[in-house]
Amino acid sequence: MSIHQVESQHSAECWSCGSAHGDDTLFFCNQCGAIQAASDTADYFQLLGVEPTFMVNLPVIEGKYKALQRKLHPDMYATKQKVEQDFSADQSSLVNKAYATLVNPLSRAIYLLRLRGIEAGDGEEGTMSDFELLSEVMEIREAIEEAEDIGGLQKLHQENAEKMRQSGAAFAAALQAGELQQALEWVHRMTYWDRIDKEITRKL
Amino acid sequence: MVRPILYRLADCPNSSLCRRLFLPPLLSPLLRDVPFVSSEFPTPSCAAFPLQFVRTDQQLSFSSSFRTGASYQPLGFPQESSLGGTKQPGVKSKKRDISAQFAPGASFPAQMADLMESEDFFHQAVTEERRPGDPSGAKDDVSRLSPAIGIDLGTSYSRVAVWHEGEIKLVPLDENNNTEIPSCVGLGGSPDDSPGENILIGWPAFQLLPQGRAIHRARRIVGRVDTDESLQLGARFWPFLVQLPGIGIRPVIALKKGDRWESVNAEEVLALQLHYLRRAAERFLGRDVSDAVLTSPAAFTRFQCGRLAAAAAAAGLRVRRIVAEPNAVGLLYAAQEKQRESARRKGTGRSEAAGGAGKSDRGKGTGAPGEQKESGRGKETEGPKSDEKESEDKEKNVLVFHLGSGYCSVGIVCIDDGVSQSRAIAGAAFGTDDFVNNLVARALTDPRTRAPAPDAPTDRKTLFWLWQTYREAMVQLSESEFVDLPEDPALGKTLSRAEFEESNEGLFRACVDMVTRCLADARLKPREVQEVHLLGGGVRINKLEVRKGREYDDELVKGAALEAAIAGGVPGVDTGLLLLQGINHPLGIKVEGDVFQPILSRNALIPTSRELIFTTIKDNQEQAIIQFYEGEQPVVEQNVFLGCLQVAPLPRARAGFPKIIVCLDVDAGDALRAHARVEMPPGDYEDPPGPLPEPLVVKLPSVDVGHGWCKEALRIKYGTSADVRLYETAPTGVRKKDA
Numbered sequence: 001m002s003i004h005q006v007e008s009q010h011s012a013e014c015w016s017c018g019s020a021h022g023d024d025t026l027f028f029c030n031q032c033g034a035i036q037a038a039s040d041t042a043d044y045f046q047l048l049g050v051e052p053t054f055m056v057n058l059p060v061i062e063g064k065y066k067a068l069q070r071k072l073h074p075d076m077y078a079t080k081q082k083v084e085q086d087f088s089a090d091q092s093s094l095v096n097k098a099y100a101t102l103v104n105p106l107s108r109a110i111y112l113l114r115l116r117g118i119e120a121g122d123g124e125e126g127t128m129s130d131f132e133l134l135s136e137v138m139e140i141r142e143a144i145e146e147a148e149d150i151g152g153l154q155k156l157h158q159e160n161a162e163k164m165r166q167s168g169a170a171f172a173a174a175l176q177a178g179e180l181q182q183a184l185e186w187v188h189r190m191t192y193w194d195r196i197d198k199e200i201t202r203k204l
Numbered sequence: 205m206v207r208p209i210l211y212r213l214a215d216c217p218n219s220s221l222c223r224r225l226f227l228p229p230l231l232s233p234l235l236r237d238v239p240f241v242s243s244e245f246p247t248p249s250c251a252a253f254p255l256q257f258v259r260t261d262q263q264l265s266f267s268s269s270f271r272t273g274a275s276y277q278p279l280g281f282p283q284e285s286s287l288g289g290t291k292q293p294g295v296k297s298k299k300r301d302i303s304a305q306f307a308p309g310a311s312f313p314a315q316m317a318d319l320m321e322s323e324d325f326f327h328q329a330v331t332e333e334r335r336p337g338d339p340s341g342a343k344d345d346v347s348r349l350s351p352a353i354g355i356d357l358g359t360s361y362s363r364v365a366v367w368h369e370g371e372i373k374l375v376p377l378d379e380n381n382n383t384e385i386p387s388c389v390g391l392g393g394s395p396d397d398s399p400g401e402n403i404l405i406g407w408p409a410f411q412l413l414p415q416g417r418a419i420h421r422a423r424r425i426v427g428r429v430d431t432d433e434s435l436q437l438g439a440r441f442w443p444f445l446v447q448l449p450g451i452g453i454r455p456v457i458a459l460k461k462g463d464r465w466e467s468v469n470a471e472e473v474l475a476l477q478l479h480y481l482r483r484a485a486e487r488f489l490g491r492d493v494s495d496a497v498l499t500s501p502a503a504f505t506r507f508q509c510g511r512l513a514a515a516a517a518a519a520g521l522r523v524r525r526i527v528a529e530p531n532a533v534g535l536l537y538a539a540q541e542k543q544r545e546s547a548r549r550k551g552t553g554r555s556e557a558a559g560g561a562g563k564s565d566r567g568k569g570t571g572a573p574g575e576q577k578e579s580g581r582g583k584e585t586e587g588p589k590s591d592e593k594e595s596e597d598k599e600k601n602v603l604v605f606h607l608g609s610g611y612c613s614v615g616i617v618c619i620d621d622g623v624s625q626s627r628a629i630a631g632a633a634f635g636t637d638d639f640v641n642n643l644v645a646r647a648l649t650d651p652r653t654r655a656p657a658p659d660a661p662t663d664r665k666t667l668f669w670l671w672q673t674y675r676e677a678m679v680q681l682s683e684s685e686f687v688d689l690p691e692d693p694a695l696g697k698t699l700s701r702a703e704f705e706e707s708n709e710g711l712f713r714a715c716v717d718m719v720t721r722c723l724a725d726a727r728l729k730p731r732e733v734q735e736v737h738l739l740g741g742g743v744r745i746n747k748l749e750v751r752k753g754r755e756y757d758d759e760l761v762k763g764a765a766l767e768a769a770i771a772g773g774v775p776g777v778d779t780g781l782l783l784l785q786g787i788n789h790p791l792g793i794k795v796e797g798d799v800f801q802p803i804l805s806r807n808a809l810i811p812t813s814r815e816l817i818f819t820t821i822k823d824n825q826e827q828a829i830i831q832f833y834e835g836e837q838p839v840v841e842q843n844v845f846l847g848c849l850q851v852a853p854l855p856r857a858r859a860g861f862p863k864i865i866v867c868l869d870v871d872a873g874d875a876l877r878a879h880a881r882v883e884m885p886p887g888d889y890e891d892p893p894g895p896l897p898e899p900l901v902v903k904l905p906s907v908d909v910g911h912g913w914c915k916e917a918l919r920i921k922y923g924t925s926a927d928v929r930l931y932e933t934a935p936t937g938v939r940k941k942d943a
């Protein structure tokens with residue numbers, strides 16, 4: 001959290017007009033429209049106003065994100081009071097983080113688990129006991145090493161993207177069914193696919 | 205072999221916008237289906253757009269009183285004083301002869317100090333002489349709001365633009381009303397024969413280059429150290445003195461004064477240029493200018509940006525924002541698209557009502573006269589109209605490729621209804637200069653032995669002449685396969701395009717890699733890029749061509765001016781415009797084993813912050829030194845050191861027990877702060893832990909030299925005793941999260 005937030009906690013009342021906040025007050029006072037301190041309870045889905053599911057509609061997220069930044073970005077508060085500028089900096093930063101987390105499938109999955117009290121790491125590779133997966137990953141890595149031309153790499157890249165998509169769908173299903181342990185395992189797989197994706201793009 | 209094709213981008217209706225660029229053909233398969241926007245840019249539909257390319261003659265309609273007043277003298281500093289005194293006879297003359305201060309014996313930095321001292325005088329001169337009939341001077345509110353100026357302090361040319369009277373205007377920078385001047389600072393005699401040597405800037409300084417009496421390319425030097433390889437290669441061919449001992453200090457540069465070399469540093473040179481540019485803007489606007497938005501290459505480190513800001517401060521300018529070049533272009537284009545879109549909508553509505561054929565926004569009469577009082581520019585825009593674009597999705601991914609003389613910047617921005625969001629950015633510290641360097645280096649090498657040719661010239665003047673010759677030849681290569689070189693033993697007879705391509709294969713490859721990386725970062729396929737904008741030199745060579753009025757690089761400075769207006773909340777600017785910038789290089793700290801642990805990743809949109817938890821590596825470790833780095837490399841050694849902070853005293857505890865929480869925070873102005881605090885997780889302590897260190901915030905970069913010594917000193921003094929590593933979250937598995 002940034003410095004400003006330490007000084008100005010999210011409070012139950014509008015700093016400007018004093019009216020009480022409703023539950024839905026995330027950015028602006030319902031009464032006077034003044035920008036408020038960043039919420040310390042709302043999750044990223046609430047901030048961007050989308051359903052907390054894995055299968056999100058990316059264009060919707062993009063649109064909501066830009067609409068929010070248009071209202072919250074510090075550039076819009078150049079001539080306002082210091083307190084509003086500080087709130088804007090925090091809010092804008094928070095929305096950026098929310099956007100970055102939700103727009104990427106892996107970080108979105110990790111975040112969904114975190115909301116359920118499960119820590120899946122930060123996309124780091126964990127200990128893995130699924131030998132089948134491990135050997136699959138090894139094979140792909142070898143294939144990447146050996147790939148001679150761009151075409152081969154691109155093929156691997158596509159295959160990997162497909163795996164990521166499948167793992168994501170499986171994760172979404174497990175999450176829906178409340179099978180958190182299973183969902184976590186799918187996140188592990190997604191972590192590997194993400195790694196492989198990065199390795200391929202580095203070589204491309 | 206890489207065979208670059210010279211794309212001569214078709215001349216657009218606005219003849220001044222003809223751009224040429226060296227692009228390797230490898231780029232073209234990547235971007236095969238992408239229309240090159242430059243050929244139809246600006247499109248006729250920008251007729252109503254007030255930000256559209258302002259012709260020099262129109263720009264100058266601002267100041268009839270200006271011209272008819274005292275003679276408009278060149279903007280050399282000494283002349284400024286006389287101008288301040290003479291322009292309006294009614295003003296009590298506070299004239300101080302600055303040229304007298306610049307006595308021949310005075311050292312360059314001392315002159316700089318004098319210059320700073322005389323700031324007050326300049327200010328007074330400017331504020332007192334409100335020109336009659338100048339609206340910006342008359343209206344208090346306008347001058348109070350004083351929008352920041354946009355400055356493109358380029359490697360070879362500088363430009364200034366500003367939001368003025370409802371549109372972006374390029375500021376004339378010298379007596380010939382050039383809106384771009386060479387980024388040169390020199391010492392020379394003044395035109396009015398006043399005694400001593402004067403600081404000259406722009407074209408007058410440019411003339412002094414071959415004699416070593418001027419400095420150019422200061423932007424390539426600033427914030428870099430003498431161990432920098434590309435600096436070492438390039439500096440051989442500069443006409444002024446450059447000393448690079450190769451030990452990690454800032455380079456010593458000097459210019460010729462009489463028969464000896466006088467040392468200056470790059471920041472001073474930049475400060476002088478910035479001061480000059482600021483003065484030109486003040487003159488143009490008739491008011492004080494205190495704030496600026498600068499553009500920077502994507503490759504600039506935070507350290508270089510810091511030095512640039514310091515130079516601006518010395519020139520009396522507060523830097524509001526530093527905008528990476530691709531983002532500046534993106535913002536301007538987003539604004540133009542928005543304007544075009546609304547003009548189109550209006551135009552269509554109107555023509556439907558009139559039963560017309562639609563798309564009637566061609567030219568002046570049928571444009572959208574309601575658009576911000578700016579219908580008068582329609583006559584500039586005649587040309588083909590791209591109808592197929594009309595039905596397109598409004599979100600556009602635009603690839604910006606800018607190859608300047610000193611730096612190459614690539615970026616992908618997503619344009620959507622006035623918002624320009626950075627998707628990916630990449631930069632490298634090479635430019636067209638390096639292409640020439642390679643040519644000269646090739647000419648000086650014996651082709652058989654690969655050793656330096658025995659009769660290769662070594663004196664500065666000849667090398668610079670060679671360099672200029674090749675630079676010229678490179679430009680001509682964009683038109684023909686072969687170029688005849690002047691007769692000289694050091695030169696071959698001709699230079700062919702193949703030779704040129706061969707010498708620069710590596711650089712072409714690097715260009716392609718940057719584009720590829722950007723596409724991968726943005727998770728876009730080439731066909732998902734709707735447009736490509738090409739900018740920069742490759743061709744900007746002699747001033748003759750500049751006089752023809754090429755303006756293709758103006759987008760940079762106009763974008764900066766627009767961002768200045770937006771971020772300054774200037775009334776009249778469309779409030780729907782917004783620039784969302786990302787981080788250019790990953791930011792992180794050093795962890796155990798000299799490993800770079802990124803905290804904020806590349807392209808993370810700002811403002812942003814992120815914290816990571818670290819811990820001690822030894823039992824009862826007394827302190828932790830958090831070392832901050834910026835860069836792409838996995839080992840800290842190859843990244844740029846930004847500074848460090850000491851977390852001490854740490855409570856006595858097992859290794860891996862204390863939580864050292866490090867947060868990196870980048871605000872909307874791209875200022876970086878590091879926060880550190882310590883927490884002790886609940887547990888059994890053998891000793892009660894002492895008081896925890898108080899939370900600490902450090903502004904970065906906090907060191908003076910971007911590289912080398914500091915981290916070496918840290919290593920010698922502390923070794924690994926104060927290292928940290930990532931705090932172990934439980935091995936990936938189901939685990940309740942911390943309270």
